Amino acid sequence: MKILFINAQSFKTAFGLHDIVEKYNIEILCVNETFEKPNSPIHFKDWKVYSSPRKDKTGGGSAIFIKPTLNFVTIRKPEYELDSIEMVCIEVKDRSNKTFNIWVPYVPPEKPKLMEELCNVVKKEKLKNLILLDDLNAKSMEWNNPKENSHGKLLENCMTTSNLICTNDGQYTRRNSSSVIDIVLVSQEIYNSVSDCITLTHETVQSDHIAVYLNIQSEENVEIEEMEETWNLKKADWKKWKESTKEKFQHFIFDREEKVQDLYNRFEKEIMECMEESIPKIEKKKVLCT
Incomplete structure (x- = not known):
């Protein structure tokens, strides 16, 4: 299961993203800051779109795009989504009938109350095979930031109590910055199924954030x-x-x-x-x- 995550800072102007999707044969594309407007839905080729636009003003937004494939089926799980942030949650079932939960939330900077709400949902649901791909503006030395912030402290605690592991490779996820805020978290039980988690610093997209590539090895392709x-x-x-x-x-x-x-x-x-x-x-x- 090949997944790409990026904070696009406007999906419509994220030039270069299409090329990366083709190059890495991406099956699931996860995006923060889509800048989608409620009256102007975003789309990507013939892929299925699950999105959460910002309702009251411009900017923000989250989305998951699913490539047409017979390898897995997906359904949206709105019962996990919060009204206070842009967030998309889906359930993915592969051909071996194994279920994964993919969440793509976006929490703006200096919004610790929203960060705490998200962490509380993660702790409450205790989902197995959970994959969180997100720009939570959370900084922690645990995933190679030079310093931590309130978002990072909340997330560290959430990871400890929910058995989540950061799979980032430690590279900075913003251009001309020492920030690692675009992160990938997975449940402990599927950590060994992660064959790749790569910050694509050598790939160019029209955004000051850097795309992160995640490959989860499904049971049908086990060596x-x-x-x-x-x-x-x-x-x-x-x-x-x-x-x-x-x-x-x-x-x-x-x-x-x-x-x-x-x-x-x-x-x-x-x-x-x-x-x-x-x-x-x-x-x-x-x-x-x-």
Whole structure:
């Protein structure tokens, strides 16, 4: 499940975002500060949109865009959303019937009461497989800010009581700034399923925030190991190989009337017999994706 999060500072003018979505084969796009207006809904290609525009004034807004796919189904969960902030909550069920909860809230700077409301909802619901992608304007040294603020202290406490883990890679998430405020939090039980969480500092979007890429490995694509037998060339007896091939092929007959496939089959049979005589085999692990 490939997810991209960004504070777009106006979705309509976030030029470069489309290219990143294509490049990383994004399936779920999560956005803060969409600047969506209630009477002018945002859209993205033919993707399904769940959004929460700011009602009383311009700016703000949150949205989740879902790429048309058979890999999972999604439904909105308004019972978790707060009226006091722009927030979108959805439930995602993959093909193995595993359920994830994705929340995309936005809390403006210096609004600790709103931050506390959000933390209280997280603590109350205690959802499993929760993924929070957000610009909460929360600073903490725990996710590599040089100092902390009131939002960060509230969030730290919420993470401790709710078993949430920050998966950011520690890089700054704003251009020309030492701030890490665009963060990804996941429940402890799915932490090991996070194969990538990368701040895309090398990618350019028309916003002073930097996109964060998250890849959650679903159960249907889990890597499993299987043993396979292969030739151990390091232990080959090359002297015996030379003797064996010389003996096998000194009387090998090439018949011009013979079909190419028949000739190949005869040649392969002789080569395999030579290998069996002079090269031992070893078992190695083979990684498969299911």
